[in-house]
Amino acid sequence: MSNASVNETEASGTTEQLQQERDLKELLEWFQQNDRLPKEIEPLLLRRFYQCMFGDVEETQKLIEVNYALRNRHPRLFIQRDPLDADSRRTFDYADILPLPGLTPDKYKVSLYCFRDFDATKMHHTEDTRAFFMVSDCRFVTPDDPGNTDILSEGEVQVFDMKGTTMRHISRLTISTLRAYIKFLQLAFPVRLRAIHMINCPSYLDRIVSVVKPFISEEVFKLIRFHTQSIDTLYEFVPRAMLPEEYGGEAGSLESLRTQTQKSLADHRDYLMNPDHWVVVKPEKRNGNSWRFFK
Known part of the structure; x- marks a missing residue:
């Protein structure tokens, strides 16, 4: 491979890496501001969602929302848990x-x-x-x-x-x-x-x-x-x-x-038992002081 080809390959890899970093930053900000999601997400898990959708930010967002919606629809499987019980x-x-x-x-x-x-x-x-x-x-x-x-x-x-x-x-x-x-x-x-x-x-x-x-x-x-x-x-x-x-x-x-x-x-x-990573809550419209699982 010529030096020019090597340089082009390296430049392409750098560009993809920078794009991924920008996309993950965008996704994290979106996650933190979305009231249909929990408060926190581990960076590695966010990367897995992104990779699963081949780097498509919009499709990644859809997958994330479906993931946590199903988790909160079935709290006995995903929320109410303790690995040592x-x-x-x-x-x-x-x-x-x-x-x-x-x-x-x-x-x-x-x-x-x-x-x-x-x-x-x-x-x-x-x-x-x-x-x-x-x-x-x-x-x-x-x-x-x-x-x-x-x-x-x-x-x-x-x-x-x-x-x-x-x-x-x-x-x-x-x-x-x-x-x-x-x-x-x-x-x-x-x-x-x-x-x-x-x-x-x-x-x-x-x-x-x-x-x-x-x-x-x-x-x-x-x-x-x-x-x-x-x-x-x-x-x-x-x-x-x-x-x-x-x-x-x-x-x-x-x-x-x-x-x-x-x-x-x-x-x-x-981590498994921390509701900030799994539970979606938002105010009841009829009572601003009450909270519920997102359904």
Whole structure:
């Protein structure tokens, strides 16, 4: 590459960086002045919204408003929470919700979900979904690459291990929670969903799919890949280096990843429970002294 080409590339990169800085400053000012949003937002989370919309400020604003509107419409999932309370402990005692280290070659972040205990009576769908969103919210304010905070994931890959899943588990799904979860994932997630991998699928997979498919858009359903024969097919999409040892990977044991996730939740407890970051309030028109959740 000639010196002229190098200089043009560097100049282009500098221009894009300056534009991003201006856009993020504009978005932060807009956020702080918008009475349909909370008081505060973490800079890294704001960057994720912006990147998710490919740097389009107007579309970023729409995504942000939908995100917080849905959060406040479902306070049991997004507002009334504590990562150290009894409900959370119960979830994390029987299931793992684990962001995996590193990024795929396509710069995707991968998260793993699996049962540790197959007893269906231990499943509490609403509380479990709340735990999922707490782990996600911690991850969204944590750098994807600690060595280079300028790098953000280009999307989200979810891996669900269905080992131990029975129809008794499916019968314990709460339809309102399932609707809220899928709607948020489809319309309000601050990262783009790139793929969902279902591994260790049971023989009655078709019965399970028939229950949840009516709630999933066709676009999202196309992202689901069912690995019915062997976990080996997962390695085509998720490098072994990112997976736990129990899944033939090199990222450490499930126990070590679990410990890291629980530490992150404890470290971010104040953030997760701080209403300034999540709650939208505005005066009632009929009574200037009263306040309510935004709906």
